[in-house]
Amino acid sequence: MSILVDKNTRLLVQGITGREGSFHAERCMQYGTNLVAGVTPGKGGEKVFDKVPVFNSVSRAVKETGANVSLIFVPPPFAADAMIESADAGVPLVICITEGVPVKDSMYVMRYLEGKQTRLIGPNCPGLITPGAKAKVGIMPGNIHMPGKVGVVSRSGTLTYEAVQQLTTLGIGQSSCVGIGGDPVSGTTFVDVLKLFNADPETEAIVLIGEIGGVKEQEAAAYIKANVKKPVAALIVGQTAPPGRRMGHAGAVITGTAALASEKMKALAEAGCHVIPSPAEIGSTVRAMLASRK
């Protein structure tokens, strides 16, 4: 099991002939992911890595290769088109790495997806990985991961790698790790991923990594309180950020008391989560949490 990607994943990369797309598509493939196709309009008929066919359109790629996951690296002005093209072609899981997609574009993409079967992760996210199935669909460094029973979900990119690194260093493996991205309007939420981890028999504990800004951590806390019996460790970063300043991406704007790190940590603690006191203590907190369960 594990969630979202596994041995059955047939990966399609949109923008595969670009610099980033090409680099990361190869890394995914080298990690063990079944990369079946690439899409770059105008380059249909070519091959990359000597074997992966490139198509002009996602619908053609899906028809020819049975691709069921799409990973997007196209530049921001073309990202909405790429996401909608994959959904239109019936791809059930779409991950958009692209950073800097205009919020209006994302809003129309999300509106289009309402009621559709396609799940979108991102944009502006690192993607996801299931180490036990050797399935990596994203830009995370694969080698820091280790198969195991802890599910990781995070709004951040590099901070997710940090969390994984700390877990792996302590010998704590991961079932799947999902970076949901930090854009103000995006697809899959904390709650969506928590539902999946909660239902996944191969996930025994969960690490949630949040940030200041927005109310998504509070929604996660409410869901955990009501539904999750598995132990959850939670970190909120930005505890020391000065209020009212924009910290990198729009998701990290302090906009009222709910957006404060202290409020989020309070909500998560009340939901029964093990609150991680410092970014340096992710691994140790999870280790203690797992030990207390035994």
Add this chain to the structure above:
Amino acid sequence: MSILVDKNTRLLVQGITGREGSFHAERCMQYGTNLVAGVTPGKGGEKVFDKVPVFNSVSRAVKETGANVSLIFVPPPFAADAMIESADAGVPLVICITEGVPVKDSMYVMRYLEGKQTRLIGPNCPGLITPGAKAKVGIMPGNIHMPGKVGVVSRSGTLTYEAVQQLTTLGIGQSSCVGIGGDPVSGTTFVDVLKLFNADPETEAIVLIGEIGGVKEQEAAAYIKANVKKPVAALIVGQTAPPGRRMGHAGAVITGTAALASEKMKALAEAGCHVIPSPAEIGSTVRAMLASRK
């Protein structure tokens, strides 16, 4: 039982202070329908028929009166707004009588409704009636109806009354009669209503009245063939209309062989329907059909 409207119907009329709205709202009420509210922006606080409160907005009307069906009589430029307002307020059944709604407006309304819980009938339809429950939500003359077991569904307005008149004259009562309207883009389809009649224990036979143009009768035939065990009598009008001329509303344009009366009749016959040979023989055909079942 019966379908869509019954004793539990709490009717709201949008445009109740207009000429048509007022006339027909009163007729619905006199027939026995539970008219609980009217909506006319700017006339909130007034009363019509000495007892029915008028509100400025549908959301307020729903909140105050528990209205669960909305009947729309507003002029064409305001019809889309009225339909969406009712859906936004969570009204589960909306019937739009208004004729002459721009097709683009209907297209946006229908797109808005995708994935929502609200069912729309119309626009440009006569509404629906359940004689056994004394529930009339439309502009049909109530007195021609008679409670019974035959469900009637039609694309046309006055032709539906014709059908009902013929049935009642022969002592054949109706469970519910639904006019789905003739606009090129509209809500509830033949198939939607057939599903309801098929599932309704109080409906024992079905009369379907179609027209030349479009492929909706073929879709109905396919559904009947696959799912409907109850006897269905079907009439197609426009058998003698010259091809290629527009006959009143855009739904009645001959646009290819599927749109021809002969093709539609063929499809319905193949689906096991009793094809009604002439508009004058609706009643007699149904009588024969019911007799053959006994």
Add this chain to the structure above:
Amino acid sequence: MKLHEYQAKKLLAGYGVPIPQGSVASTPAEATKAAEQLGGRAVVKAQVHAGGRGKAGGVKVVSSGAEAAEVAKRLIGSTLVTFQTGPQGAPVHQVLVEQTVDVARELYLSMTTDGGRRRPVIIASQAGGMEIEEVAKTHPDQIITEPIDPAIGLYPFQVRRVAEALNVTGEAARPFAMLLNACYNAYMEKDCSMIEINPLVITKDNKVLALDAKVTIDDDALYRHKAEAELRDKSQEDPLEVQASEHGIAYVKLDGDVGCMVNGAGLAMATMDIVKFAGAQPANFLDVGGGANEEKIAKAIELMLSDKSVTQVLVNIFGGILRCDVAARGLIAGIEAAGRQPRMVVRMLGTNVDEGKQILAGSGLKISLVNTLQEAATAIAAK
């Protein structure tokens, strides 16, 4: 509402659709001037609301201003009969004088609203210059359709898909994409029912051009497009149909002698069917609509009776929104206004029916009142 070719092209050009150079002429002198501005060589095209102009002699290539004047003189004021106009033809009041174009490929492109999908669709084919109905019959596989979600509009991947199916590549791909987007914007903003560009040509120097164009605007939306509503050319329509539509009445002239007046399109078709099954021929389709008032009914009767081929009349009113008393009063007023009363069978039912019948009975007019469709048919056949 249909637009003339020159009007359709101007509308589309306003959104960025490339069209040939040219101008419209109402006189031979204007045609000369227009052709000379193009260097003499030009195409002169009769402006009528119908396809099939080429075969009917309505499109001529000329090589000088003088020749343009000759063609214009012959066309303007004439009546053009094409397979779409019917035998009465359509009057030509203007010609469009346009540059000639070096055509490399002819494609077909249109947009219309798909009622089943409830969305606008692009319809396209590599078989440009042919009637699409013909292509649909003979080579349905050569037609591609691309529905557009109005919630988000037309996206680039869809344009690429259409371009690929039409084999539009290289230099022409970008102008083709711009043209398609322009068409969609025009379609939505102007409440079109149809935009048809046939042929859409790719020139030898890789330009994309709407060589012919038809635009139809949703009549129900004209109230919010005043400028386009002004473009209506009533001379292209049957005068009775024009008068009827001005009163909100749907009227179509037919070949028979039984005038039919009905409320509701479905019942009107049913009534025509009945008349034919009874062995008579309807003189028209006439739907006064659901919300008719007395004046409208009167006007409908008056219009119908102004058609001298109408020798008897069948009125079939089923009162819903339209009340029978109102219909009866309108009927009487209409007969008075028309100044003649052929044999008349009236069938009336529904809201306020008794009042309606009383009014007719008290009018002193000779009217056969019947109760059922079958009786109506029998009465008509009995003549």
Add this chain to the structure above:
Amino acid sequence: MKLHEYQAKKLLAGYGVPIPQGSVASTPAEATKAAEQLGGRAVVKAQVHAGGRGKAGGVKVVSSGAEAAEVAKRLIGSTLVTFQTGPQGAPVHQVLVEQTVDVARELYLSMTTDGGRRRPVIIASQAGGMEIEEVAKTHPDQIITEPIDPAIGLYPFQVRRVAEALNVTGEAARPFAMLLNACYNAYMEKDCSMIEINPLVITKDNKVLALDAKVTIDDDALYRHKAEAELRDKSQEDPLEVQASEHGIAYVKLDGDVGCMVNGAGLAMATMDIVKFAGAQPANFLDVGGGANEEKIAKAIELMLSDKSVTQVLVNIFGGILRCDVAARGLIAGIEAAGRQPRMVVRMLGTNVDEGKQILAGSGLKISLVNTLQEAATAIAAK
């Protein structure tokens, strides 16, 4: 990107939002002329990217051209310190000279994007002229929100709902509706992140007017709004932050002395947290982003080191899109460009990490390489 009040008003007016008469002045003479055009009586408003101007002395009513010049002279070239600017204040280069208005009511109206609903929302309140955050705290029931479905746009029933909640009735209802539609059109077409009209006033003669206006445009969408991108006033921002953003680097100056360079906003915040927990103070927030290249890293280091308050540096790079070898080369180039190297702790992990570490080791620079966040914190605290 923030616009000045006068720019925001011009943008909104282009969509039909009514604004007071007036003009912008860069000199006292222009202010005189502007006031005299209005008949002498006018409001002179300092143009800065911050609220709270009134209390800070940035808004004055004058009754003559001469008086306008006096106020303009005092304001232009000065630095205005409001509760939103921070102690360093914001420079005033222009004043807006506007007509005075007979105000009957002051309302609050804004539009922004609700990430949870994934839709634009209207936020409105009868408590106009107050900071909305303050109203939210003290009278949350007085704030109404109306989400707009981007698939279909803003509908009249929603406008009526907002108007009713604000008690905008009678003559003012229609212009209010037009204003709200204009705002929505501007919001969507110009990729706004926020439009705030505070106060929106209803005048004694029932006119609706945007008396003040703020507009913020989505930075990520500026590439398709060239005209608006030109309006950026960099003087209103920290010069280092401006330079950083020109290189796609997110940089926020803070009060401490530990320069932090990190890739990724979340890791950057985590790094700042670590520094603070270790008892030190971060000098900045600096995120080079996911797709940084060597030049960008170098520029980030150079910018950070140009802040003289930075006495030590913590670099925390977790390689994903950004490879560690690239980061290492950028780091070295940045130090060279800056011409100084304070004490430096580098923590580097992920893609191509060994290569990165080798490059740093081979550079000859004095850098403490650490492996974990905890070690980084300890190393920083050890100073």
